[in-house]
Amino acid sequence: MKTVIYRQYGAPAETVEVIDVETGAPGPGQVLLHDILAPINPADLNTIEGKYPVRYPLPSTPGIEGVGRVAQVGPDVTDLKPGMAVLLPHAYGTWREGGIVEAAKLLPIPEGVPYAEAAMIKVNPASAWRMLHDYVAPQPGAWVIQNAANSGVGRAVIGIAKKIGLRTVNLVRRPELIEELTAAGGDVVLLDNADALEEIKTRTDRAKIMLGLNSVGGESATRVASALAHGGKMLTFGAMSRRPLLLPTGLLIFKDIQILGFWMTNWYQKASEAERNAMFGDLFELAKTGVFKTPVEKVYPVEEIRQAVTHALQGSRGGKILIGKA
Template sequence: MPKAVVYRQYGVPAETVEVVDLPAAAPGPGQVLVENVLAPINPADLNTVEGKYPVRYPLPATPGVEGVATVAEVGPGVTGFQPGQAVLLPHGYGTWREGGVVEAESLFPVPEGVPYAEAAMIKINPCTAWRMLHDFVAPQPGAWVVQNAGNSGVGRAVIAIAQKIGLRTVSLVRRPELIEELTAAGGDVVLLDDDNAKAEIKARTEGAKIYLGLNSVGGESATRVANALAQGGKVITFGAMSRQPMKIPTGLLIFKDIRFLGFWMTRWYQSATEADARAMYAELLGMAREGAFKTPIDRVYPVTEIQEAVTRALQGGRAGKVLLGKGL
């Protein structure tokens, strides 16, 4: 019997999640039985279990917004899917499980040659990076974008997509050992997220006017991103890893007309057409097949070790993402 993670109330993830057996299920008309391969533990999943995320599912619920599976069996009338084929699971499916029955029309086929781990993590972080690099400031060849948490999943996707579409990146990180690593991964300028950042950004970009800043940290770090921007630049806030409120110096509003905006992938999915979402998946999976994304993995845990997995995922300074599943 396949197993799934569930939570019956909100609380500290390691104390709240448990593993249950799912009844064996067969696919009905238009449905597909899938075996899950990999699903990441994203910060938003943990916030959801904590009850600190604006999306709440009826309880008990299974966490996990994205993941990759293989087709085990197709139901009557299903065309276009074969056993063994890799598929992206539907957004918000509850991917922290070993398998289940899914509507065929909600699946997206993963092309041959895409690493499972990158497919499992495509729908949230690379899609967020893709949208933020396209939807706020029209990308101009050679233009700069500045971001904090440059080594995060989103940060690495920003670097990869920026390279692909001809933008240049300034990435701020909080650990010195990441500078060499992210530079090797394609970051144009990688700097420590400290009080020297403003002057260093100016020097390393030769005073270029920067119009797009991406903030997922908050606090002083968000101010550093905003301080790097030219008049009329936009700070897009999409996360708050430090859990510190943003401080916005008044002068940035009055004299530099800096715009402070937010982005939420869930909101984009709610208003986007299915065709727009599928076009984005195809583009990003194509990049993944070319090897554009090399998201570091800290560790893959089986679903049965969920307590250890969520505890690890909540620790800072990890070597990369924590995933649930069968292994790499």
């Protein structure tokens, strides 16, 4: 099976390579998976660069999340059958055609959930779900503001927020996204620039926005924090601009804005199996009914991994880059 590896940390396009791995047949408690489909997430690229807080023993196969199809089951595996689609275990190293996995670590994907959507569900929609539920109790009609609103997370935030009765202010850095995200359900979609704050007041009728989601940093984070009402919370979960947060002191002293971080990995580490499965059950249902849809710009076969990571590192994409069979 063609498998991506990196032997040292560095620029992804120069560091990743493809090797052939002989998988053999699954042993007791194991499953052989084929047709693995996995996204290239920013965290995967940061991991290869050696800039992510988690490091795996080298050589390592990248890929935090993905899906596979059961090809063969080990002698004592009774609950999984060939042909079933399953969610792969966290940080399995999903950038590969197939492989052997412990059956107990696989979660079957219900019929009707789009395969590509399931491949991307564990990181971005799960983060959107947690951030919208765990920090400010969702009240019908309440507003949430986010930047990089066209990202995988951002689109899931728009869909899930609408489903649970929240309204969204969405900041983007390209004008052509305004119409697209409005059509996708964004209530207010604005360019992420100096005019945005006044426009937000007008378009939300000066609503008290209590939750802000920041994955950009720099002045964009300043805008998200400044749009919040007294006592509001800004969750920072990414730094796409690679710039630090810029926060006027007055926001903390006089507006009591709370600046918090969010890392999905923390939640997975603390959650029980029942809590994880309950969230996946909810997310699968939303994916099945099209509540969130993550656009895919291109699917690359494993052997084209260098072109794939180069593409994933480009801005202004129309969607995610996946590794697998188109």
